[in-house]
Amino acid sequence: xxxxxxxxxxxxxxxxxxxxxxxxxxxxxxxxxxxSWFVLxxxxxxxxxAVINGSHETVNLVxxxxxxxxxxxxxxxxxxxxxxxxxDGATFLLPASIVDLVMPALRLYKANTLANFExxxxxxxxxxxxxxxxxxxxxxxxxxxxxxxxxxxxLGNGLNYAEQVIKGEGYLFGEDGPAQxxxxxxxxxxxxxxxxxxxQNNEIVTLLVIAVKVEExxxxxxxxxxQIDAIYGSPEARQPISVPKxxxxxxxxxxxxxxxxxxxxxxxxxxxxxxxxxGYFYFRTEKGRNYLNSLVEMADTLVIDGxxxxxxxxxxxxxxxxxxxxxxxxxxxxxxxxxxxxxxxVMSCYVRDLKDGHIHFVDGSEGGYTKAAGVLKPKxxxx
Numbered sequence: 001x002x003x004x005x006x007x008x009x010x011x012x013x014x015x016x017x018x019x020x021x022x023x024x025x026x027x028x029x030x031x032x033x034x035x036s037w038f039v040l041x042x043x044x045x046x047x048x049x050a051v052i053n054g055s056h057e058t059v060n061l062v063x064x065x066x067x068x069x070x071x072x073x074x075x076x077x078x079x080x081x082x083x084x085x086x087x088d089g090a091t092f093l094l095p096a097s098i099v100d101l102v103m104p105a106l107r108l109y110k111a112n113t114l115a116n117f118e119x120x121x122x123x124x125x126x127x128x129x130x131x132x133x134x135x136x137x138x139x140x141x142x143x144x145x146x147x148x149x150x151x152x153x154x155l156g157n158g159l160n161y162a163e164q165v166i167k168g169e170g171y172l173f174g175e176d177g178p179a180q181x182x183x184x185x186x187x188x189x190x191x192x193x194x195x196x197x198x199x200q201n202n203e204i205v206t207l208l209v210i211a212v213k214v215e216e217x218x219x220x221x222x223x224x225x226x227q228i229d230a231i232y233g234s235p236e237a238r239q240p241i242s243v244p245k246x247x248x249x250x251x252x253x254x255x256x257x258x259x260x261x262x263x264x265x266x267x268x269x270x271x272x273x274x275x276x277x278x279g280y281f282y283f284r285t286e287k288g289r290n291y292l293n294s295l296v297e298m299a300d301t302l303v304i305d306g307x308x309x310x311x312x313x314x315x316x317x318x319x320x321x322x323x324x325x326x327x328x329x330x331x332x333x334x335x336x337x338x339x340x341x342x343x344x345x346v347m348s349c350y351v352r353d354l355k356d357g358h359i360h361f362v363d364g365s366e367g368g369y370t371k372a373a374g375v376l377k378p379k380x381x382x383x
Contacts (some may be wrong), residue, residue: 006034010152011080015144021229023143023153023167024222024304030139030155035129038099039138039162042066045120047088048374051367055119057346059088059370062113062121064348066090068188069109071350073101082140082152084159084305085361087369089122091159091305093140093152097099101123107179123164131158137214145235146297147332151357153304157214160306161382178329187352191248194344194365197313203317204345208338208376209308209326220334222306227325233316240313240346240362241299242347243292299347299360309369311345311362316359330379338376 016023026197044050047059067083074081075100076185077372094102102124110121131138137156144150166172183306232238243248275361291319303309319341329335344365363369 004037006225007079009034009037009098010082010093010140010142013140013142015112017144020153021222021226022144023141023362024155024218024225029115029220030141031152033093033140033158033224034095034129035127035132036096037128037281038094039128039131040070040094040099041089041122041124041163041166042091043086043122043163043167044369045091045122047119047367047370050119051088051370054196055117056118056365056367059367060118060119060346060348060361060363062119062181063087064350065109065113065185065188066106066121067182067361068185068350069105070094070102071352072184073098073105073185075352079099081215082154082249083357084152084154084303084309085300086303086305086309087363087373091163093128093138095182098289104180105183108181108183109185111179112183115143122166124162124171125160126165128158131161134161136161145302148294149298151300151302151304152272152307155217155304157306168210169292187350187358189349189351192347192349193247194346195241195247196245196344198245199313202313202315203319204240204342205314205322205365206307206340206342206372207310208369208372210376210380211307211338212333212335216294217306218332220329221304224308224326224329224335228306228310228312231321231325232312235302238312238314239296239299241296241313243289243296243361246292246295247297278378290365295349295358295360299362301362305324311364311368313345318373336379338372338374340364340366340371340375341365342366 016029044059045061047242050059061220067085070083070092079098082093086116106123110123112120113121117294122184136158139155140160141153142150143153209224211217301311323339326335326337330337342364346362346365347362349358349360
């Protein structure tokens with residue numbers, strides 16, 4: 001596809017340092033996604049069954065690998081792309097100039113995923129101009145969560161429409177076509193053990209919230225986040241990841257090697273083991289401790305992609321209070337929500353460099369996002 005003059009759209013977006021509650025209601029700080037761009041969605045078919053069968057770590061790994069595949073291509077092209085982790089897949093906004101590079105790479109990744117893990121990865125692409133032609137919206141802003149971490153925020157129902165198209169019967173785009181010969185999954189790391197909540201007696205809550213009326217998204221989302229702040233405290237107070245609870249796996253990581261190479265030969269085993277041992281000692285140095293602190297800051301625990309997706313830590317009392325608020329909003333026909341409670345969180349990582357080129361994808365254990373979606377979907381069928 002031809003190079004788009006809008007390919008640097010996302011990198012040029014201003015970063016907003018105001019509170020997220022305020023940002024959501026400031027319409028002028030959201031920008032229409034260029035109609036020359038595309039929505040790309042990766043999604044594991046029958047992920048709920050895979051999670052029930054105990055493959056939740058593999059599901060997270062495959063979703064992370066699809067992100068790493070796309071981001072490595074975008075990085076080499078010097079293009080910043082917004083993306084959204086969903087537990088069992090991911091959503092991207094891509095300029096036309098890299099679509100023809102990304103799709104063959106994902107086809108190869110899909111083939112490897114099926115061969116190595118017996119999981120079928122769905123790949124779909126929808127043009128933004130087609131989303132607009134159907135009367136849907138995609139408005140994007142950039143929120144500065146900390147001094148080193150900014151995230152994309154999407155309002156509108158355009159991504160939801162694209163997901164319905166891609167998951168619909170008869171949709172075949174992305175299924176056929178040439179595959180790349182070599183896959184670049186460099187930077188994908190899945191070496192952290194399950195992570196207990198920062199405080200004793202805390203639990204992990206994975207939450208999905210959708211506004212019933214799209215035009216009321218800003219106000220509804222702002223209210224939900226305000227209630228989470230009021231009940232759980234600041235984002236730092238409800239952060240599910242903490243340095244003292246991080247446990248680095250020093251054993252051979254079969255899943256990671258299998259995802260990258262398809263098999264575990266002696267060289268891959270030695271390389272994985274060596275990297276694990278080096279990491280164990282690195283995290284005991286001053287630079288290593290600084291990295292761990294920045295890891296917590298760059299943990300991807302909040303995604304707003306036309307719905308709220310978040311993983312938080314708190315007490316049972318706090319969760320009951322939140323559920324009371326959400327139940328009232330649901331009865332008032334403002335929202336639909338899905339919530340899942342677990343005792344731990346899980347984290348997979350993309351580490352391009354140890355300074356600021358890394359991001360960490362967080363989910364509740366036992367497939368938190370997938371389980372929360374299982375609660376939400378029956379509610380959505382009713383309206």
